[in-house]
Amino acid sequence: MIGKIIGAYAGDKLAKQTSGLGIGGAGGAALGVVAASVLRRMSLPAMIALGAGGYVAKKLYERNEAKKTPTQTIVSETEETPTAAAA
Template structure:
């Protein structure tokens, strides 16, 4: 029970860093992840991890080639003061 609560909290926090997954969905994913991982074999976990790694590398390369101007990756301006010369 404590594992599900901790997983839900971590999933909700991780979901805040993505634009497509909200906090409640992240909590559900975080709560169900331990149950799913317990039933998986080690080779399956390694294959999923490697697949995620290569997918991220591919997406980063694709964004770099297209010159993506995704504003969610740039931090928001925190000051309204004029720039120092």
């Protein structure tokens, strides 16, 4: 019972952090309860494989996001810009 409460609390907090997915606090709490129940029935090798897979997926996602966002060049105010030099 305590595991379900802790799972619900963690799911609620996680759902509030990732509000872009459309899952509210109650939905996150429900997912936390389900996750706690599923993890209790999994074997240790399956848990390790799930954790490693999540880590790899996160790294791949971050790498793809870094490729999508262009790097910005910062121009200091002391340098002349082409429009300022022409004026």
